[in-house]
Amino acid sequence: MDSVIKLENVWKVYQLGKVELTALKGVSLDIHRGDFVTIMGPSGSGKSTLLNMIGCLDSPTKGKVFLKERDISRLSEDQLSQLRGKTIGFVFQEFNLMPNLTALENVTLPMVFQGVSEPERIKRGQELLSSLGLKERVRHQPAELSGGERQRVAIARAFANNPEVVIADEPTGNLDSHSGKKIMEVLKEFHQKEGKTIVVVTHDPNIAGYSEKIFNIKDGEMVQNHLQTQKYVWNK
């Protein structure tokens, strides 16, 4: 199977004044095309740092990160931005939509950065929003949307450039269980229908239940990886 994101013995050390904080201690993992992966761990375990590495938002202190078999440490900041915009979509816990832009403009923004033409952008944006049940909401600003709607806009944005990987950081963390379930169903659908690689970071076992592979992280180290066998708790 193709490796989409691969971490090799990744260390991340933060310098907090005089104190050194080691967030990741030699983590290695391999995410393949079409995987639905969950990264689990308590807060402070280093899972956000790990997510930043996987998402190529940060560079490791030591070790190597490969995005589609390219060593990202060899890329310039701009090349990395370009590659990230094309290959990876992000869904954040706080939605992180641009408050001044409408739903449609938020969804089309990643395409602006990739130089997609305006008619194409609008077509793709409207398709995505419609498929997520937000057809009536395209002209609304984030403040006029509910939490679940905002997160769906964020998901539409994440898929705008048709990326190979979508990384979701606690995507349901700020939502009620009903909305949360809906968001996970949407991610699952993208995974199953379009074969997208999905990486979810969570501490919620309900969310983890959707994935096929779970990485557990504790104190900056991988403690166990296993394949998911149990059924979704929500579905019971």
Added chain:
Amino acid sequence: MEQIKEYFKIALRNLRTRSLRSWLTILGIVIGVFLIISLLSLSEGIKQTITQQLRALGGEVIFVMPGEISNPIAMFMSGARLEREDIEGIEKVHGVDTVLTMSYQSLLVRHKDEGKTVFTSGLSWEKGTEIMEKFQGWSLKKGEWPIPGKREAVIGSQVENNVFEKKVALGDEIIIKGRRFEVVGILNSLGSKQDDTSIYLDLPFYQDLTGEKRGTAQMAMVKIKKGVSLDETAKKIKESLEKTRKRRMGSDAADFSVITSEKMGDIAGDILAVIQLAIIGFASIAIIVGGIGIMNTMFTSVRERTREIGIMKAIGAKDKAILTIFLFEAGIIGLMGGIGGTVLGLTLAKIIEIYGQAHPAFYFTATVSPGLVVFGLSFSFLVGCLSGFIPARQAAKLKPVEALRRYE
């Protein structure tokens, strides 16, 4: 290009979201540009008025005036006089055709039981009418020139209506120091308030009134013969004056300026250039303050929107994209300020111009050149971009992960 258009739209949206702050920042630039545009168009207008007046003087006349020309106050306060020998000396200079002597003083003038202090000039009608008509642009609105040797006076255009409560008409009598004069002519405007509110008498009568010695004068206008060099003659007049003075008083200090009208224009031009430079200097300070305002707003903006910058970078924005968006915001603020300031400045200039036309007493025009408008707009846009550059670069250089983490 497509992207640039989008960045511009995003920048506009961002400004609109923070509209109060944006408008206040714009106001800072408006004030600076307003100052530059209005002051420069006014000074340009003054320059044109002066040039026009100097052109009316004609090129072929030499002025002999008391004091140093570069110091106008001393010129009128010095009390230096041309003595009979001085004038005779000038008349003898090669190339001199006519010497028209003049004196002036404020005198109490009565008209129909009303007394007013009016600036009164004495000049010889015999020699003067031709020179004044030809070289000073004098012309009569009403009446005729006085007959030399008769108690007749010519009044400036504003004396007719604006100086005395009752209108001064042709044939009216005015009384100066108990002597009666008949008003026989009214001049067209000469382009300066002082000239237009003056009364002009024949020099001998003027000297009788003021007790000034006959044959002397306060200043002189010299008409030269055809084909003679103006500058050359002016130089010779100066030498003649110095010689006469030396012989009489043993001093060779030049208490008189001998200048041509052309030189007068140069001097006025020099003074105005200095004034304009000072205006630009002061107004630039206002613009710099406005620019600091933009910088301040942009820094605040970058801090506030660190998270947004992080998001944009995470979803694929390059450094250049962020830089462009922030530069646009600063540039738009600058340009809007420029437009506002230009419009206000032009409005003021226009008002002054209209006012100046309606009130002849108010010799003030404003000239707006298209170059000035272009300068105002491009300068303010440039100031915006320059002041926005450092904050924009700071924004562009943010690391996505740090930008996202901050203010979480």
